[in-house]
Amino acid sequence: MSRISNTDLQELIDTQLPWVRAMGMTVETMEEGRCRVRLPHRDEHLRPGGTVSGPAMMGLADYAMYVGVLSAIGRVELAVTTNLSINFLRRPQPAAILADCRMIKVGRRLAYGEVFLSAEGAEDEGPVAHVTSTYSIPPDRAD
Amino acid sequence: MSRISNTDLQELIDTQLPWVRAMGMTVETMEEGRCRVRLPHRDEHLRPGGTVSGPAMMGLADYAMYVGVLSAIGRVELAVTTNLSINFLRRPQPAAILADCRMIKVGRRLAYGEVFLSAEGAEDEGPVAHVTSTYSIPPDRAD
Amino acid sequence: MSRISNTDLQELIDTQLPWVRAMGMTVETMEEGRCRVRLPHRDEHLRPGGTVSGPAMMGLADYAMYVGVLSAIGRVELAVTTNLSINFLRRPQPAAILADCRMIKVGRRLAYGEVFLSAEGAEDEGPVAHVTSTYSIPPDRAD
């Protein structure tokens, strides 16, 4: 079970990460250490030809990691990305993009996970990108 | 001297990368294998508190690498990012962000470089982020 | 089924990668796009306290990726690592280390995969390191 409620997550997004709402991203599923986030298919995220732009995929992966971290450690306001490494593997179909995040290690100071991005409806063609990312957790959180 | 003209670069941006113009980014300097790109200080790039958001910094770095690659190889329409790895080092001041890109290796198939991001007017406080990135160059380009 | 035979793999190791034999590494399982490689517990791989050294784990991961790539594309002599990124997650127990490699994307020019390293007998404590790596495949291979 996720260690952060949907209500608390939504409140953090609204107050801390306005770009998440502006991109139209939604949390599809969330349990402890795992989540799926969806980026809708919108003109503003596209490159000519209908391919989703690199920055839109990076924003999606970063948000999926944020949700993944909070699902594992609970409401922590100051968790910040220290590293994000993305490998682009295929041009995505013109479709919504799904981000499946899984935390690999959640320690006291650092949380590390991976995210697979795939085009909705074309998941069996393989991921369009793979991301690893590290979050730093502030030392004074109550736990 | 850059191997792509400002005019050709601008035409590629307009037709291929509309998100670059939407973010208001501008090329400040460009020579062969090096460039400086600027992201203006705008509300839409910010997190509460005035800090530039991670996705805005990733978009800036990705664009700086794109300009750096084309400055070294000339007009190649299908150069694409294969990897981008960003390390966030400090919370940036509420200011424009400068991206200084330098190509480290430009081969026939792969181009690799690094980008230092710093807050305009606070460059002496050190970079706010460091990026390495690899671009794949299509095999059939004329050169 | 693996696209390279054990015999062909062994011959490549003996002629191309003498450090693999020197480290005592063995391929435990191999199928198309997946493998498990084992690094034995030896004094020369250790740091004081019995922890396996970082370079030994990097050598193990690099070899596991090499086997994973050849299991997917067959005998290609000139496949070379272009990137290897390792995240160290826990100090390993004083034990043999197992490397589980899975290829994520195998294209014509680049192959990309991930490797989880864990201490033999302590796999349920979670991985001691996670690696992503890209191999470049020479353009003129017959396929």
Next chain:
Amino acid sequence: MSRISNTDLQELIDTQLPWVRAMGMTVETMEEGRCRVRLPHRDEHLRPGGTVSGPAMMGLADYAMYVGVLSAIGRVELAVTTNLSINFLRRPQPAAILADCRMIKVGRRLAYGEVFLSAEGAEDEGPVAHVTSTYSIPPDRAD
């Protein structure tokens, strides 16, 4: 000026990192936040053809970062690598390899730097590899 003395560094190597001595690596220069480390040209580090093996270059880069971190923070016994990402750029000449390390950010909990590897006597051909790496600094060090 380096914050660790040559004597203290040597003592740490002898007690903590026996593989450094076994590989024959030496610190050529060291000042605060910068160093140059040298890997001699030896058969055991080579691939057939005389090229230095990937693991030997990774061990060299890891050691150069270790020296770079200690040159900036002083004698800290438990500083450990959390990430090392290496990009291989050219096949090195059959020669000693020089590793030039520069710390980019040294914080209280994390230290981040980069290392350029080049073949001795062929530095003007450009680096053979580029590395970024993060070290974790134990929270209880006195400073």
